[in-house]
Amino acid sequence: MKKFIAGLIIVVVVASLLGLVKVWQIHRLIGSAALFLPPPETVSTAVAHEEQWPDTLTAIGTVNAAQGVMVSPEIAGTVTEIAFESGATVKQGDLLVKLDTSSEDAQLRAAEAQVQLAKLNLDRTLKLHTDNTVSQSELDQAEATLKQNQADADAIRATVEKKTIRAPFAGRLGIRLVNLGEQLDVGKSIVSLQSPAPLFVDFSLPQQNLSLLSTGLVVQVSSDSYPGTNFTGELTAINPDLNAITRSVQLRAKFENADQLLRPGMFVRVAVVRPESEPVLAVPATAILSAPYGDAVYLVEPQTANGATNLIAQQKFIRTGRTHGDFVSVESGLKAGDRVVTAGIAKLHNGASVQENNTDVPKASLSPTPSNG
Numbered sequence: 001m002k003k004f005i006a007g008l009i010i011v012v013v014v015a016s017l018l019g020l021v022k023v024w025q026i027h028r029l030i031g032s033a034a035l036f037l038p039p040p041e042t043v044s045t046a047v048a049h050e051e052q053w054p055d056t057l058t059a060i061g062t063v064n065a066a067q068g069v070m071v072s073p074e075i076a077g078t079v080t081e082i083a084f085e086s087g088a089t090v091k092q093g094d095l096l097v098k099l100d101t102s103s104e105d106a107q108l109r110a111a112e113a114q115v116q117l118a119k120l121n122l123d124r125t126l127k128l129h130t131d132n133t134v135s136q137s138e139l140d141q142a143e144a145t146l147k148q149n150q151a152d153a154d155a156i157r158a159t160v161e162k163k164t165i166r167a168p169f170a171g172r173l174g175i176r177l178v179n180l181g182e183q184l185d186v187g188k189s190i191v192s193l194q195s196p197a198p199l200f201v202d203f204s205l206p207q208q209n210l211s212l213l214s215t216g217l218v219v220q221v222s223s224d225s226y227p228g229t230n231f232t233g234e235l236t237a238i239n240p241d242l243n244a245i246t247r248s249v250q251l252r253a254k255f256e257n258a259d260q261l262l263r264p265g266m267f268v269r270v271a272v273v274r275p276e277s278e279p280v281l282a283v284p285a286t287a288i289l290s291a292p293y294g295d296a297v298y299l300v301e302p303q304t305a306n307g308a309t310n311l312i313a314q315q316k317f318i319r320t321g322r323t324h325g326d327f328v329s330v331e332s333g334l335k336a337g338d339r340v341v342t343a344g345i346a347k348l349h350n351g352a353s354v355q356e357n358n359t360d361v362p363k364a365s366l367s368p369t370p371s372n373g
Helices: 002-035 102-130 136-162 207-212
Strands: 041-047 049-065 068-071 077-082 095-099 164-166 171-173 191-194 199-206 218-222 230-242 248-255 267-284 295-305 308-324 327-332 339-343 352-356
Touching: 041 295, 049 308, 102 136, 136 164, 199 207, 199 267, 207 248, 218 248, 248 267, 267 339
Parallel strands: 041 352
Antiparallel strands: 041 339, 049 199, 049 267, 068 191, 077 095, 095 164, 171 191, 199 248, 218 230, 218 267, 230 248, 267 327, 295 308, 295 339, 308 327, 308 352
């Protein structure tokens, strides 16, 4: 019995010692974990700085030709001649299409014969009237007959002329839509004719901008068709009335389009340049962290702990303004000189330890190539 009790005591003591050792090991691990600091995240940074940006009003516009039409016949007929090639440049009055006028030509010859006969009858009547052989009413009837026959002949000539379809103005033709021998109805499309220069860009702006607008302002447009290229024109017209639904004013700018790069129907981004410039606080667009609850940036700030100074990232909510090139203006939430993270934002959290590495980082530009519009 004594041996059993002594063995039990020894087991309890050993178990207690093992438990104490485990507790000591766990506390040691917890203490080590508390002292462990993750390595800092590597980020790129930029300094928020003030710049003078031109004051612009932006919109979306559509390019329209100063003169443009879909050529079509006024009178139905059969195509007997096509005198143009698709894509050709034509002058005003150039022949495009000729319709069959064989019946009108025959009618015109008959009408011209009637005119000649009426002239002869009038000449004879005039002589007889001079000799008082015929009355004044017979002379008037002869004169009226001649005018009626001349009008009939002119009507036929007009029909023949309408069946000879010519370019109404100088410009560039589109793709031919008719063929020889085809029967054309009134209004059937033959070919598109557009005047390539100058061109107009039509767009609209909210009524709040109306006081800032005046004719003569510089207008710049850009298109995805020509990345990095801006076209410069002039604001020429402001609609006197506003759209009652959108409360916007319709505007038109004129572009010389000497190189004929802009085409009618093209979608463009429009910027009306105000003569004044304004100071803005600019940061690269890559520094902005957009979220449903607002835009934010990560500031890089020094923090001293245990005698050592480290860099940490602090999230800061801001209010952004307009964009210019690769930059975004900040209207509130930052001040000049603040250093913001521009690359590596996705791996950060508030209070994260960071280290800067700005080597081999693409430089933000006010005039990027290609343009960001």
